[in-house]
Amino acid sequence: MWYRLSIAFIIGLIFGSFLNVLIYRLPRRISIINPSRSFCPNCKAEIKWYDNIPVLSYILLSGKCRVCGWKIPIRYPIVELLTGLCFLLSFSFSNSTIEALTFSALAFSVILLTFVDLEFMMIPDTSVVLILVSGIIYSLINGSLLVNLITSITTFSILLLVRKLSKNGIGFGDVKLFGVSGFFLGPIGSIVAMMIASLSGIIFVIVPLFMKKIGLKTKIPFGPFLGWGIFVTVLLKPLIIRLFGF
Ligand SMILES: [Zn+2]
Structure with a gap:
């Protein structure tokens, strides 16, 4: 049970990271697949995979872009955690x-x-x-x-x-x-x-x-x-x- 819920939470975190991309790009009519890599909205520098780990990267970078120091909105880790939590709830409340x-x-x-x-x-x-x-x-x-x-x-x-x-x-x-x-x-x-x-x-x-x-x-x-x-x-x-x- 706990094993299943932990997996749901981690998959939720990853989907939360993808949600951040959609939340930024969809209303701005930027393609989801092009550019395929995430970029800093401020300096447009590509975000390396090790700076793109849900929640953890935000903490390790103290909430700042590694290249330009732009303050990453707190919304990013919040969306990731919220998605992790909701996936966990989805798996615990379903048949x-x-x-x-x-x-x-x-x-x-x-x-x-x-x-x-x-x-x-x-x-x-x-x-x-x-x-x-x-x-x-x-x-x-x-x-x-x-x-x-x-x-x-x-x-x-x-x-x-x-x-x-x-x-x-x-x-x-x-x-x-x-x-x-x-x-x-x-x-x-x-x-x-x-x-x-x-x-x-x-x-x-x-x-x-x-x-x-x-x-x-x-x-x-x-x-x-x-x-x-x-x-x-x-x-x-x-x-x-x-x-x-x-
Ligand atoms: Zn930047």
Whole structure:
């Protein structure tokens, strides 16, 4: 068990390192394969493999580029650790290896959209497509494809309607994200995930609003709240079902 979880954590760290590349390149429309090696965003020097080991290199380099001394954002080791942790959780909360892999793909997509949405106010289609594909696989292995397909179409349509009525009050990216998540959530899970996302969103807005750190007109990305609401619900779904007897 511990052996399996340690491997999941280490693979998560490596995927986290790849996520850092995607978070930087996707919204800037830089190709993922060209340049194939990672480079310092400041001096463009190629990063050697020994300076590219997840978390460890950040510590050994004291958070600075070896060539130009540029301060590497703390986001890099955070993304790596977060991905390692989420992969570990995916493997501990799942019933089979395939299910664990679909959970990990979901976590990967959520971390990607979180950091892109926070900086650029957009949800990358890469996340949406990855959740769609892994969600369909998850539904297939759990024998809930039809129910989840109907959930997906329904939640997509409802949010699209809300978007129209609220004159684009929610982004189309959020609509697509929540729509495809139906394949993981099913009808009850969708309601729970939306409740978690809305409540955590409200709490995160009210506190800085009272501290006057943000104004009423400040735009806040909803994608991260939605994404984490979905991931938490998926992990806790068996527990929720047992508690409420759905
Ligand atoms: Zn540099």
